[in-house]
Amino acid sequence: MESINKFHEFLKSNAEFTDLDWEESHPFFNHRYLKKNEVWVENNKTCRHMAYIKKGLLRSSYFDSNGNEITSCFCVSNSMASSFKSFIAQTPSNIQIQAIEASELFIIDYDSLQKLYKLKPIWERIVRVQIEKEYISLWNYAHSLNSQQAQERYLNLLESQPEIVNKAPVQHIASYLGIKRETLSRIRKNLAQLPDLNPTGF
Numbered sequence: 001m002e003s004i005n006k007f008h009e010f011l012k013s014n015a016e017f018t019d020l021d022w023e024e025s026h027p028f029f030n031h032r033y034l035k036k037n038e039v040w041v042e043n044n045k046t047c048r049h050m051a052y053i054k055k056g057l058l059r060s061s062y063f064d065s066n067g068n069e070i071t072s073c074f075c076v077s078n079s080m081a082s083s084f085k086s087f088i089a090q091t092p093s094n095i096q097i098q099a100i101e102a103s104e105l106f107i108i109d110y111d112s113l114q115k116l117y118k119l120k121p122i123w124e125r126i127v128r129v130q131i132e133k134e135y136i137s138l139w140n141y142a143h144s145l146n147s148q149q150a151q152e153r154y155l156n157l158l159e160s161q162p163e164i165v166n167k168a169p170v171q172h173i174a175s176y177l178g179i180k181r182e183t184l185s186r187i188r189k190n191l192a193q194l195p196d197l198n199p200t201g202f
Helices: 002-014 019-028 084-089 110-119 122-147 150-160 162-167 170-177 181-192
Strands: 030-034 039-041 049-055 057-063 069-076 079-081 096-099 103-109
Touching: 002 019, 002 049, 002 122, 019 110, 039 049, 049 084, 057 162, 069 079, 069 122, 069 162, 069 170, 084 122, 103 110, 110 122, 122 150, 150 162, 150 170, 150 181, 170 181
Parallel strands: none
Antiparallel strands: 030 103, 039 096, 049 079, 049 103, 057 069, 057 096
16 A cells, blocks of 8 residues: 555656546556566567556666667666657667666556546656656766766765665666776775765665
């Protein structure tokens, strides 16, 4: 029941979502449980689902021209996740989404969402808001890679999303920050020596 209520509150925070909207909407969603390291969205396959993350942590990644896997995003609890471009256009995804830890999702498939749009037009606004948030997040991420030093990017991540620093493997955090694992270890070591700063996640 608690997880259902969290999802309900999340939707209300994104739009004028009434109790009646909720009662008529939530039957379109299903539970999905992911094991640690389980792949939810596969690269080069069409994404058929959008999800609310009740608990857990997911990682989005892509492969560069040299075949290296690059972490592009972390999806935390109490947020929506999908390969949005693939999901909306129903075309093959250029990213993979994998569970970093055991996770619980509420998912809706593409066809069900189209039906929900007709039944409850408020869902068009909810999905649009999620897409806008995704766009802004990706823009800010790309901007940080080009305008901030590695240590500043790490500190911003530590301040804004400490659960990522605490839970994600070091190699994935380093990849997300656009640095080598050794560089991240050096940054953490340097910060640990500062008397007024004691970052978590070591």
